[in-house]
Amino acid sequence: MPDRSDAVALLEEWVENDGLRKHMYSVEAAVRHYARMRGEDQELWGLAGLLHDLDWEKSPENHPLTAVDHLRELGYPEEVLHAILAHRSDFTGVEPTSDLDKVLVACDELSGLVFATCLVRPTGIDDLKPKSVTKKLKDKQFAAGVSRDEVQRGVELIGLERSEHIQNVIDGLRSVADQLGLSGVDRSD
Numbered sequence: 001m002p003d004r005s006d007a008v009a010l011l012e013e014w015v016e017n018d019g020l021r022k023h024m025y026s027v028e029a030a031v032r033h034y035a036r037m038r039g040e041d042q043e044l045w046g047l048a049g050l051l052h053d054l055d056w057e058k059s060p061e062n063h064p065l066t067a068v069d070h071l072r073e074l075g076y077p078e079e080v081l082h083a084i085l086a087h088r089s090d091f092t093g094v095e096p097t098s099d100l101d102k103v104l105v106a107c108d109e110l111s112g113l114v115f116a117t118c119l120v121r122p123t124g125i126d127d128l129k130p131k132s133v134t135k136k137l138k139d140k141q142f143a144a145g146v147s148r149d150e151v152q153r154g155v156e157l158i159g160l161e162r163s164e165h166i167q168n169v170i171d172g173l174r175s176v177a178d179q180l181g182l183s184g185v186d187r188s189d
Contacts, residue, residue, distance in 0.1 A: 002074055004043060007050050010074075014054050014067075022180050024053055026115050026173055030107035031100075033172030038099065047076065048083040048104050064088055096157060106154030109146050110169050115182065116143035118173075123184035125177045130166035 015021050031049030035042040055067035064084050071081055085094035086101040087108055096102045110133075117136045118125045136142045137151065155162045177183040 002047075002076055004046060004050070006074075007047050011050065011054065015057055017057060020053060020056060022115065023112055024050055025176060025180060026111040027052060027104070027107050029176040030111050030169045030172035031103055033168060033175065034103045034107070037168065040099065044077060044079060045100055045103070048080045048100055049107065051076075051080070052084050052087050052104060052108065054084075063091070065092065102154075102157040105150070106158045106165060107169055107172070108154070109150040110154060110166065111173065113137060113143050113146045113151065114166070114169050114173055115180070116146070118177075118182040121184070125170065125174055125182040126184045128170055130163040130170070133166045133170070134163065 011021065011024060015024065028046050028049035032042045032046045034040075035045035051067065051071065052064065054071070055063050055065075059066035064087070068081050068084055071084070079098065079100060082094065082098065083096075083100045083104045085092045086096040087104050089095050089105075096105050113136060114125075114128070114133055117133050118128060121128065121132070137148060140148065155165050158165060160168070173180070173182060
């Protein structure tokens with residue numbers, strides 16, 4: 001099975017946009033956090049989070065089918081591929097059924113909103129609370145590219161209170177805050 005270093009090399013080969021790369025690393029961190037919490041395989045779950053948007057730049061009209069075909073050729077596990085397909089069930093017809101599928105859907109859009117919230121705060125993610133993210137969630141103009149419907153769908157899929165899920169995503173992103181430039185201490189303004 002390919003490992004994280006293989007996945008990172010693939011990401012660097014396929015994804016040029018720094019914002020998209022950071023999004024993929026953010027989702028990986030959030031999904032890994034859930035894997036730790038649930039006693040699941042962090043490496044396996046992390047691969048799904050890291051690679052879920054691999055073909056977004058190269059093949060947006062076919063996303064994520066192009067990436068899944070390539071990842072299958074490279075020997076990535078079907079569990080990872082199913083989760084990637086399920087994160088766009090409206091397009092692929094693959095519904096999220098496993099815990100990994102549901103967590104990936106739940107972390108995808110919300111990670112983007114948490115990331116954007118950190119960028120407008122002088123302290124970044126350091127003291128971020130779910131209440132601040134919820135406030136931004138209600139402001140449809142803020143991070144307008146984040147689907148509020150998908151955030152709600154994700155909350156429903158994993159069956160947690162929204163604030164608890166937001167806190168879990170914040171905790172996941174905190175683990176990579178320095179890498180993503182989200183820590184207030186490391187931010188230059």
